[in-house]
């Protein structure tokens with residue numbers, strides 16, 4: 001019997017140990033363009049390390065996950081951060097874990113709204129993209145460059161995630 005993981009609402013505070021939430025905030029506003037535009041400034045800072053590395057922008061077109069979902073692995077990117085910003089107007093799941101002696105600890109599952117992006121800090125354990133309901137596009141900022149930027153870990157006992165209730 002797999003251990004079921006609860007789904008939490010995504011908040012800046014709860015996600016802080018793992019990265020940034022990219023969403024409009026009253027304290028991030030800078031009025032620009034003659035007062036016609038709110039600039040929500042520096043909500044996250046992409047990070048890449050290593051000679052010849054650069055930050056790139058990508059679009060991921062994700063297939064929806066099926067539920068109940070068996071969470072059997074996590075990954076991390078030791079050489080760079082990775083951000084996901086939804087482009088399709090739908091919520092999605094974000095799954096992260098603390099590091100425990102080089103392996104992911106108990107995962108935490110967050111339900112992200114269509115107005116919320118996330119930026120995983122460098123080397124933070126997370127599950128690959130989890131789109132919900134239909135094919136969804138996401139704008140991704142992550143790293144291109146030399147070296148291996150992907151570490152995966154497979155659990156001996158997968159966890160289970162139930163379908164999120166809307």
Ligand SMILES: NC(=O)N[C@@H](O)C(=O)O
Pocket residue numbers: 082126127128129
């Ligand atoms: N492989 C890849 O670029 N995607 C993953 O890193 C992910 O977090 O979805």
Ligand code: NI
Pocket residue numbers: 075077082126127128
């Ligand atoms: Ni990733």
